[in-house]
Amino acid sequence: MTYLFIILYAITLIYFALSERVKKFVWLLCMQGFMLFGIVFFSLHKIEIFDFIFILTETILVKSLIVPWFLNKVRKHNQLKRIQETSVPVFFSIIVVVLSLIFSFFLSNFLNSNQIHTKYFTVAFASIIFGIYFIIIHKNIFSHVVGYLIIENGTFLLSLAVGSVMPMMVNLAILLDVLMGVLVLGVFINRIGDAFESTKIDQLSSLKD
Amino acid sequence: MISLLLILISSLFFVGIIVKTKAKIAARKMPSVLQPVYDVVRLFKKGAVYSQTTSAIFKMAPLVYxxxxxxxxxxxxxxxxKALLSFDGDFVFFAYLLGIGxxxxxxxxxxTGSGFEGMGANRExxxxxLVEPAFFILVGSVALFTNNVSFQDLFLHLKLDTNLYYIIGIASIYVFVYIAMVENSRMPVDDPKTHLELTMVHEVMILDNSGFDLALIHIVTWLKFSIYGALISNFIISNSWAIYWQIAAFFGIQLAFSLTVGILEAFKARNKMEKNPQWIIMLSAISIVVFLTVLIITEKIILN
Amino acid sequence: MLSKAPKLTNYLVLKINMMIFIFIIFALFLSISIFISRNKLVNYFSVSLFSIALFALTIYSYIHINQFDSIYYKFDALGVLLTAVLSLLSLFSFYHSYLYLKRKSNNLKQKAQYYSTLILFITAMISAYFAENLALLWVCIEATSLFVSILIFHSRTKDALEATWKYLFISSVGLAIAFIGILFLSIVASQNGVNNLNFTNLIQAAQNMDILWVKIAFVLILTGLSVKISIFPLYAVAIDAKTIAATPVNALMSTALVNVGFVGIYRMYLIVAQTTTLIWAQHVLMLVGVLSILIATIQLTRVRRFKRLLAFSSMEHMGIVTIGLAIGGVGVYAAILHLIFHSFVKAGMFFQLGAIRNHFKSIWIKDTGNYFKINPLGAIALLLGVISILAIPPSGLFVSELLVFKALFFKNYLIAILVLILLSIIIYIIIKRFAHLLYADVADDLLNKEAQINPYENISQFILFGLVIYLGVNPPLFFTDLIHAAIAILN
Structure with a gap:
């Protein structure tokens, strides 16, 4: 069952490359949250019950509900409907995401170490590469935050791949940090949207000498 | 033999059901399900008109198609x-038969020397x-999954026993539905009802065909839909079922497929022309995910 | 009674063993009380209380050196050194913040926000210095970037918005990359039976680690933390942020925050130093250091604002620190020495820049001049600062740079010559720009006529520059001992 959600997660990455509407980005982030929930639910039976419940709540509450809800609010505030400002045609983005998926699947085959759960590593690595790519090709700060969240989802999967090395307290702190980061970033998107009347990155280039 | 008959029978009703579904959704008065058949019969009765600029190729093409x-x-x-013909690697032959037509x-x-038709041909x-890689990767990964390389063996050995099979099944059906749409130049790629030559794909190509030729082309459209419906049904029908169940399931799936096409056409807007390539390449992307899934199942990629 | 006594002592030991947690809670309390009350008196009282607590913590950590403080913190020598630097700098920074806010506006709400965030920022940095756990260090660094972005945004202009956005976003992405590095490191750690990411355990287990993973982790963490330490590759956002931020905040951003980044990289360096891949890591660091100095030189030829000038100068000095790490041996000693001296000098320069800002309507280089006539005492402080920052004797930076270059000449004299040429260009540019400020004619309408000369403003700069000269010429024994203790694990 874990594989089902992993494959579905990979498909969400393809849809990220395909879609151009901001609304769809938020929706896909929400979907990714549910995929992560599924992955955790079907794979982490062995850990302690408290940790298990904590990670489940993290994925379902924070990743699939609170963050998308908040981003949706930000989107409505800035009246973002459609984003056409990709510097690369979608056609190539799809090829890039497919290549990164293939690469990371074969890389995890090559790793095959008993310290890493390579099944999570597959999509985790692809997700991180694609998140960085997503940030590079978009010219809108809202999409940049979406790309950041794709990277964060990738790191979450990577931490599953590594196993529960980190103590729960630190995990909790990291989660709070990310959440705070997204909230602060969202607030700043709103401020930029108010001050510059748009969220395009081109305007943010006055600090040069 | 039965499979050939079943496909031929279902093809008669396919387009009729699509038209009927669309009419129902748009709250129009519905024509008979067999209306396309009547149209074709009428066309067969007519003679063909050929432009003076065309050569023998133009007359030959619909027949070859x-x-x-x-x-x-x-x-x-x-x-x-069983299929009437079968040999190893016949799915490649199958794809290129469609390609020849x-x-x-x-x-x-x-x-014909018409600018519009040239444009349509270009797009087609x-x-x-673009859709070809999707087909080959998908059928290729199913072949890898079952370790067989002919359509017949491949579908005979498709087992429904692993969880991951469902991903392969669902994704394959999804991709095949849209391959069928692209191959038949239907909705998200092309709107068959459009009346503007600039935005047509398939319809503009056959502007010059008439009478007998046009009838053949219409029949080919039915057949193609029916072929893809049959391929999809093979992912669902298990060969352990009783024969009447299989036939019932086949017709049920064909019906569901035609209803799906009708609903998609009724609700979906046609893509922008420039969006079509990226949309079609997405099908290949999903087939690659299916391919990776198959690699995991067959343990070509070993994960832990 | 008897049965209760051991419990009580246990409790006390536990309590004392959590000094940094107590400090954090105390700081949070002060910060919140400032934020809620919005009262001048509460502001000043809390800030002075915080400064006292900071000094107390420094002394406490010096006494308890090399002891664990709960499992998450450890009072190690490097942390003690940098905390001492920070507690001195934050005291001055509070004073200059007071001056800055007095000149700028009278909005109590903004003032309260500023002070409470500044306290949290300093606390997060202290927590990062002493963090014994790699993941905890990451969390603290992320916290610093959140707090510092609020401080950058203090002026609430469009430019501030831009700088804040860029800083916050790029440092978040950078830290995400660093976190991936940490995860990779934890893979090799768990291969060797280390189940937490404590530095002590990691250093012990490092010898048997799989080199490939260590390399990947090192590069990723270096890339991620380069936002903080403002070296190549992710230097740009920190420069933009320093262009906008208030000078007292800048004084901490270019020094204490840079030190936070250094702590992260240095801890990683200690782990790598136990493995056979140290040479490779040193090559990487050398590359990064030389590239940083090169980029800083190129950028310095084009700067037109003093804040950017100082920010790129920080980048150059951090390049030298990185080269020091790359050399190893005496280079590491020199690197830490350089880091501390740079902290004092750069903070002093930024404080002085705050004073200069008062006399001119704009801080662009072309709009300034004749500072020697306007404020002679401040000009002397500035001149002393320029001499110090350029590592001209008697500045302490001269000593540390001399050590670095001596070692570098033995290691690879071609790189040494290249870096020296670049440094000469930098010296020329900086002298030219500051000479413009000090002596050039300036139009009357560019001056701020109402500005009053405040002689007390220069005290902190004289103290800092004097300290650098003193520590460079005649370093006290406890100071060198601390640095030696910090690098002891390498020998």
Missing amino acids: FASVFLAVLFIPIGSQ KFMMIIAAMD ALYSM
């Missing part, structure tokens, strides 16, 4: 019913080229 697709039908099994239609369209060629 029909013949190649009809030949392709012979390779499709249904459930435990399409090629003839494209050069026939160029043969591009979309077929």
Whole structure:
């Protein structure tokens, strides 16, 4: 069952490359949250019950509900409907995401170490590469935050791949940090949207000498 | 033999059901399900008119088109019913049979010397080229999954026992539905009802065909839909079922497929022309995910 | 009674063993009380209380050196050194913040926000210095970037918005990359039976680690933390942020925050130093250091604002520190020495820049001049600062740079010559720009006529520059001992 959600997660990455509407980005982030929930639910039976419940709540509450809800609010505030400002045609983005998926699947085959759960590593690595790519090709700060969240989802999967090395307290702190980061970033998107009347990155280039 | 008959029977009703669904959704008065058949019969009664600029290719093309697709039908099994023809690697042959027909239609369209038809042919060629990897990767990964390389064995040995099979099944059905749409130049790629030559793809290619030729082209469209419906049904029908269940399931799936096409066409807007390539390449992307899934199942990629 | 006594002592030991947690809670309390009350008196009282607590913590950590403080913190020598630097700098920074806010506006709400965030920022940095756990260090660094972005945004202009956005976003992405590095490191750690990411355990287990993973982790963490330490590759956002931020905040951003980044990289360096891949890591660091100095030189030829000038100068000095790490041996000693001296000098320069800002309507280089006539005492402080920052004797930076270059000449004299040429260009540019400020004629309408000369403003700069000269010429024994203790694990 874990594989089902992993494959579905990979498909969400393809849809990220395909879609151009901001609304769809938020929706896909929400979907990714549910995929992560599924992955955790079907794979982490062995850990302690408290940790298990904590990670489940993290994925379902924070990743699939609170963050998308908040981003949706930000989107409505800035009246973002459609984003056409990709510097690369979608056609190539799809090829890039497919290549990164293939690469990371074969890389995890090559790793095959008993310290890493390579099944999570597959999509985790692809997700991180694609998140960085997503940030590079978009010219809108809202999409940049979406790309950041794709990277964060990738790191979450990577931490599953590594196993529960980190103590729960630190995990909790990291989660709070990310959440705070997204909230602060969202607030700043709103401020930029108010001050510059748009969220395009081109305007943010006055600090040069 | 049964599979050939089943496909031929279902093809008669396919387009009729699509039209009926669309009419129902748009709250229009519905024509009979057999209306496309009546249209074709009427066309058969008519003679063909040929432009003076066309050569023998133009007259030959619809026949070749029909013949190649009809030949392709012979390779499709249904459930435990064997196909008439089968050999190793026949799915490649199948794909290129469809390709030959399409090629003839494209050069026939160029043969007329009309600018519009050339444009339509250009687009049709591009979309077929883009959709080809999706088909091959998908069928190739299913072949890898079952370790067989002919349509018949491949579907006979498709087992429904792993969880991951459902991903392969669902994704394959999804991709095949849209391959069928692209191959038949239907909604997200092309709107068959459009009346503006600039935005047409398939319809503009056959502007010059009339009478008998046009009837053949219409029949080929039915057949193609039916072929893809049969392929999809093979992912669902298990060959352990009783024969009447298999036949009932086949018709049920064909009905569901035609209803799906009708609903999609009724609710979906046509893509922008420039969006089509990226949309079609997405199908290949999903087939690659299916391919990776198959690699995991068959333990070509070992994960822990 | 008897049965209760051991419990009580246990409790006390536990309590004392959590000094940094107590400090954090105390700081949070002060910060919140400032934020809620919005009262001048509460502001000043809390800030002075915080400064006292900071000094107390420094002394406490010096006494308890090399002891664990709960499992998450450890009072190690490097942390003690940098905390001492920070507690001195934050005291001055509070004073200059007071001056800055007095000149700028009278909005109590903004003032309260500023002070409470500044306290949290300093606390997060202290927590990062002493963090014994790699993941905890990451969390603290992320916290610093959140707090510092609020401080950058203090002026609430469009430019501030831009700088804040860029800083916050790029440092978040950078830290995400660093976190991936940490995860990779934890893979090799768990291979060797280390189940937490404590530095002590990691250093012990490092010898048997799989080199490939260590390399990947090192590069990723270096890339991620380069936002903080403002070296190549992710230097740009920190420069933009320093262009906008208030000078007292800048004084901490270019020094204490840079030190936070250094702590992260240095801890990683200690782990790598136990493995056979140290040479490779040193090559990487050398590359990064030389590239940083090169980029800083190129950028310095084009700067037109003093804040950017100082920010790029920080980048150059951090390049030298990185080269020091790359050399190893005496280079590491020199690197830490350089880091501390740079902290004092750069903070002093930024404080002085705050004073200069008062006399001119704009801080662009072309709009300034004749500072020697306007404020002679401040000009002397500035001149002393320029001499110090350029590592001209008697500045302490001269000593540390001399050590670095001596070692570098033995290691690879071609790189040494290249870096020296670049440094000469930098010296020329900086002298030219500051000479413009000090002596050039300036139009009357560019001056701020109402500005009053405040002689007390210069005290902190004289103290800092004097300290650098003193520590460079005649370093006290406890100071060198601390640095030696910090690098002891390498020998």
